[in-house]
Amino acid sequence: MVEIALGTALAAIGAGVAIGFAGLGSGLGQGMAAAGSVGAVAEDNDMFARGIIFSALPETQAIYGFLIAILLLVFSGLLGGGSGLSTTAGIVAIGVGASIGFAGLGSGMGQGIAAASSVGAIVEDTDMFARGIIFSALPETQAIYGFLIAILLMVFGGILA
Amino acid sequence: MADEIATIISSLGLSNEAFLAIVLLAFVVIGAIIVIVASRPILDIYPYLQPNARVRARKGRLFDEKQISELVDANNVDDVTNYLRGSPDYAEHLDEYPLEKALDVQLGETYDMVARLAPSSVQSSFKVLAKQSDIDNIKSLLIAKEAGLDKEATEELLIPAGSLYEDISRLSDAETVTDVVAGLDGTEYAPVLEEVIPQYENTGMVLPFESALNKYYLEKLLKSTESPADENTQILYSYIGNQVDVANIKLILRAKADGLDYDAISPYMISNGYQLREWKLKDLMESQDVTGVISSLEGTKYADVLTELLPEYNETGSVAIFEKALDKFLVDSAKSASMKKPIGIGPIIGYLSQKEVEIRNLKVIARAKREADFPVSRLREMLV
Numbered sequence: 001m002v003e004i005a006l007g008t009a010l011a012a013i014g015a016g017v018a019i020g021f022a023g024l025g026s027g028l029g030q031g032m033a034a035a036g037s038v039g040a041v042a043e044d045n046d047m048f049a050r051g052i053i054f055s056a057l058p059e060t061q062a063i064y065g066f067l068i069a070i071l072l073l074v075f076s077g078l079l080g081g082g083s084g085l086s087t088t089a090g091i092v093a094i095g096v097g098a099s100i101g102f103a104g105l106g107s108g109m110g111q112g113i114a115a116a117s118s119v120g121a122i123v124e125d126t127d128m129f130a131r132g133i134i135f136s137a138l139p140e141t142q143a144i145y146g147f148l149i150a151i152l153l154m155v156f157g158g159i160l161a
Numbered sequence: 162m163a164d165e166i167a168t169i170i171s172s173l174g175l176s177n178e179a180f181l182a183i184v185l186l187a188f189v190v191i192g193a194i195i196v197i198v199a200s201r202p203i204l205d206i207y208p209y210l211q212p213n214a215r216v217r218a219r220k221g222r223l224f225d226e227k228q229i230s231e232l233v234d235a236n237n238v239d240d241v242t243n244y245l246r247g248s249p250d251y252a253e254h255l256d257e258y259p260l261e262k263a264l265d266v267q268l269g270e271t272y273d274m275v276a277r278l279a280p281s282s283v284q285s286s287f288k289v290l291a292k293q294s295d296i297d298n299i300k301s302l303l304i305a306k307e308a309g310l311d312k313e314a315t316e317e318l319l320i321p322a323g324s325l326y327e328d329i330s331r332l333s334d335a336e337t338v339t340d341v342v343a344g345l346d347g348t349e350y351a352p353v354l355e356e357v358i359p360q361y362e363n364t365g366m367v368l369p370f371e372s373a374l375n376k377y378y379l380e381k382l383l384k385s386t387e388s389p390a391d392e393n394t395q396i397l398y399s400y401i402g403n404q405v406d407v408a409n410i411k412l413i414l415r416a417k418a419d420g421l422d423y424d425a426i427s428p429y430m431i432s433n434g435y436q437l438r439e440w441k442l443k444d445l446m447e448s449q450d451v452t453g454v455i456s457s458l459e460g461t462k463y464a465d466v467l468t469e470l471l472p473e474y475n476e477t478g479s480v481a482i483f484e485k486a487l488d489k490f491l492v493d494s495a496k497s498a499s500m501k502k503p504i505g506i507g508p509i510i511g512y513l514s515q516k517e518v519e520i521r522n523l524k525v526i527a528r529a530k531r532e533a534d535f536p537v538s539r540l541r542e543m544l545v
Contacts, residue, residue: 006177006180006181009181010181010184013181013185013188017188017192020192021192021195024196028200028203031207032203032206032207035214036210036211036213036214037214038214039210039211039213039214039215039218040214040215040217040218042214043214043215043218043219044218047218087167091166094184105195105199106199109199109203113203113504116206116210117503117504120214120217120508123217124217124218124220
């Protein structure tokens with residue numbers, strides 16, 4: 001059996017939280033945006049491309065979570081066979097995962113709701129496209145904050161050092 | 162730091178694995194709580210996302226003020242028909258039916274479409290709304306038979322929409338009104354109509370059938386929404402409740418204008434409205450005249466709409482001004498309801514209401530354009 005240090009194991013939890021919750025938010029958001037888009041396309045075939053754009057918007061949260069999870073796995077030694085993390089750094093890694101995980105969850109859900117509404121507005125009035133994109137992009141900021149804090153935690157928490 | 166944490170862990174008598182398991186468990190519990198709390202609003206929103214996109218797409222195809230204005234300025238009814246051929250919603254029916262019938266078919270299809278799309282929590286109400294086509298067809302059938310129209314002439318009056326169209330259409334060769342009622346046996350409307358056969362036989366008029374059908378429809382509509390479970394159903398209840406109250410007020414106003422008393426009006430009333438409960442309706446029906454009805458409405462939102470029209474009524478003696486104001490009230494309240502829940506029932510109510518207004522306006526325009534030299538200014542006044 002492979003021996004894993006406690007810090008590395010905690011980092012693995014952090015990686016799971018990062019992609020798990022960010023992916024959950026992204027999935028819910030994308031599901032909502034896609035449900036609205038399908039309705040729009042059913043009425044107007046020209047909405048397909050715009051529907052895809054809005055359905056793809058909530059994908060970013062999962063990408064942030066995925067990136068952070070990969071970084072945690074690499075720098076904790078789980079991938080690439082490094083030296084492993086201290087227990088303290090492992091606890092920091094959980095904070096890293098929670099940061100992007102929960103931020104991604106809220107951001108993804110919010111973006112999904114905004115995107116679904118925007119699709120509805122655009123299918124009613126095509127001039128709403130640019131404004132719909134702006135409103136749908138707003139909930140992205142929470143995921144960016146979470147991503148930034150996750151990076152800062154990794155840098156100053158001794159994981160990326 | 163690490164040593165301190167390790168000391169704390171060991172002082173608690175936990176192994177590294179046990180500590181890890183506790184941390185993991187804590188995350189699972191916290192995560193589950195967050196997911197449950199965060200998912201609740203999503204569960205409310207999710208069923209409306211696809212229906213809303215579909216009705217909003219159709220809402221975008223409704224005529225705007227400029228287009229209605231162009232129709233008002235059309236030279237004749239053929240111009241109106243040609244203009245409507247440019248709209249995909251009307252074009253397919255205009256190739257098959259005369260203008261007014263095509264408009265009715267479109268409205269019937271709209272009710273059916275909304276009833277199909279609506280989320281299950283509110284679907285029953287929209288299914289009742291879709292019965293409007295069947296009820297209109299039964300009324301047309303009864304009127305046709307009362308007037309002694311033959312099969313072909315009767316069929317022309319029927320709108321090919323609604324779940325009972327085939328059955329109703331088969332009755333177009335019935336000889337008499339009572340044959341029609343007998344032919345509807347097995348449908349939900351049979352008991353309603355059979356109950357008023359004695360009144361029909363006494364008066365020789367189909368009005369009791371029409372009133373009974375109206376009453377049945379509105380009562381069923383109100384009943385379908387009277388136990389609102391959430392904000393969406395609450396908004397729907399208010400939208401439908403307003404329609405029931407307005408129907409009651411219109412009936413009372415017209416009856417009072419004709420000098421009818423409580424006993425004559427009460428059989429046709431929906432006994433327990435939305436804002437106008439039984440006791441209030443009794444007050445209204447016992448009023449001496451139209452002015453008394455308006456005074457008795459004081460304290461309700463309907464009084465605000467009607468009171469200011471009293472001087473005009475006193476001049477003209479026509480209750481049509483009240484009816485028009487009440488129609489406008491319904492449109493405005495539907496518009497207000499549609500904005501309360503933009504990712505919920507709002508867009509569905511907004512679309513349905515605007516579609517009804519559009520069809521009503523198009524019918525008014527069509528009728529006006531059939532008459533030579535009908536004044537455009539008068540036509541504009543008649544639009545909702």
